[in-house]
Ligand code: TXA
């Protein structure tokens with residue numbers, strides 16, 4: 004399949020954007036998969052009401068069939084049409100956080116194709132907070148199933164070029180609009196009980212959720228390696244760069260020691276660290292992710308992809324405080340890691 008790359012960063016006047024979106028929407032209507040930016044990561048979209056269109060997403064990504072997809076809508080009215088009912092606390096959450104990086108798991112009413120939900124009786128729904136995503140969803144006027152637009156198991160794409168590198172030739176097109184803002188995926192919450200349960204930490208933090216609706220539970224499987232996660236996707240190895248990654252907890256001295264030991268074995272070492280730690284280290288390649296947790300989240304996936312081209316044998320990454328969006332960052336890093344020191 005030939006992949007069209009609509010580069011909206013260079014052709015960014017209203018007319019060229021409208022034309023690109025019209026073409027992308029036409030592809031989606033024909034049942035072809037198209038990638039688009041959201042505020043979290045790029046998504047690979049297809050008509051969620053068509054089993055055949057959704058099957059193309061799984062095929063392009065090489066995604067396991069039992070890992071269900073998130074369905075995106077432009078408005079809450081469209082979102083309501085996909086589920087049996089909206090509990091009052093979800094109404095409140097929608098008021099606070101949608102559009103935004105929050106995904107609701109609710110009972111499906113069967114409007115979307117069965118392969119969207121992997122046979123579950125619940126469906127994941129969200130309203131993305133990105134002007135291109137919203138324009139596309141409005142134009143196509145269909146619920147759009149969209150997992151992250153990466154090859155399954157790789158870090159999620161935070162730029163159009165990442166999508167191109169993973170999926171060109173396998174999808175109809177890519178609406179490329181530069182880097183996404185949040186950088187990690189949406190928070191997934193199970194809303195089928197009395198209280199929301201966080202199944203995947205993400206762009207909206209636990210504290211923000213609790214400030215809006217009171218106590219929120221964290222799926223115990225997130226803390227416990229052996230638990231069976233309620234979110235099917237959380238059981239897979241994820242977000243992995245092409246090079247082994249070790250997570251190292253401790254001071255810059257400890258990290259430097261590990262660097263030195265591994266270099267003595269002839270390995271070229273890449274390091275991911277906050278700006279302050281990176282300044283204190285010596286390695287073959289150092290990537291400083293920034294100072295604030297939000298900057299670190301935004302820079303993480305791009306950094307994980309960078310090492311592939313640099314002749315690096317091992318990535319060492321420092322650990323970050325599991326607070327705020329740091330919870331999502333550490334969740335992804337633990338999944339990406341081949342060893343935790
Ligand atoms: O930020 C995001 O959420 C991005 C952008 C593109 O919107 N999308 C994304 O989709 O990260 P994906 O497919 O990579 O992750 C969806 C997650 C998976 O962990 C999946 O198992 C979970 O949501 N999920 C989907 N439907 C579910 C359901 N019915 N019950 C529990 N978990 C579900």
Ligand code: MG
Nearest residue numbers: 150151152159
């Ligand atoms: Mg994903």
